[in-house]
Amino acid sequence: MLNISIVITCYREGDLLYDAISSILSQTLLPLEIIIVNDASSDRRTIEVCQELEKNSLIQVIWRQENGGSSVARDQGFAIAQGEILVPLDGDDILPSNAIELISNTFREDDRLGFVYGNYVRQDKINRQKVINPQDISLREMLRSKPLSLSSNWKLIGTTPIRKALWQSLGGYDHSFGINDLHDVEFWIRAIASGCRYQYIPSVIYVWRKYLGNNSRRVTIDSWQRIAEKYTSIYQDFGLNYRNYELMLLASKWHNDNIQIEYYSQKLRDCLFQGNYRFSTFLILLLPSFLLRVFATFMSQKR
Secondary structure (H helix, E strand, O other): OOOEEEEEEEOOOOOHHHHHHHHHHOOOOOOOEEEEEEOOOOOHHHHHHHHHHOOOOOEEEEEOOOOOOHHHHHHHHHHHOOOOEEEEEEOOOEOOOOHHHHHHHHHHHOOOEEEEEEEEEEEEEOOEEEEEOOOOOOHHHHOOEOOOOOOEOOOOOOOOOEEHHHHHHHOOOOOOOOOOOOHHHHHHHHHHHOOOEEEEEEEEEEEEOHHHOOOOOOOOHHHHHHHHHHOHHHHHHOOOHHHHHHHHHHHHHHOOOHHHHHHHHHHHHHHHHHOOOOHHHHHHHHOOHHHHHHHHHHHOOOO
């Protein structure tokens, strides 16, 4: 039997933490431990709930002294976890009742797996939800632009179950990526690029209560620029030069940097001549800088 550790990061979730814990304690297979990382919360109710929950012998609460964001908090929880398998959970989200059993069975069937992923429920409003099937999570697929859109096609959520050995081999999250950066995307790019084995679970293993908003944030043009800058070589390796230049041109227009606008516009025109482009390439080339902020509002929270 594999030992599984649940690591919950929290900041201002308050009573929602009870929902998360209840969803774990009602599992068909209980974990070895539950670790809650309180990321230096100043929210009185969140502090009170954490104090109450740590009375349970199955639950350990880590009290961080400085707020570092979910990636820093998650790394700290992962570091002390005793389980072979790490299941991250945001404090305002929940697990379906058979999630841990499905995750455990899949890892047990293949001890070479670095991580597993499955379907998840995205609740955009209290009475509106949708089951998301991530399907193909190759970097070639997820780093491209969405059809008829300026947004990226990223579909793997940050709360993906992972073998602790893989997390250790990757050195954890890149803490230079701050709270407003795509630290989860950055981590999983490295994980997938490592060549590790992974497996899809054709069932819902996570419920993302996005409408609650505590762990949802605006995805900015600058945050994708950081990804494009760090992983230029990966974009090139997968024939996604156009997408790398698109993201850099968007950022250049956002900051009204005329020199960079001209440079990346020419790079994109070269891609057009080479047949390396999508519909988004034309949109970004033609989009005036003054209209970009209108589009940015629409693009926020889209990956």
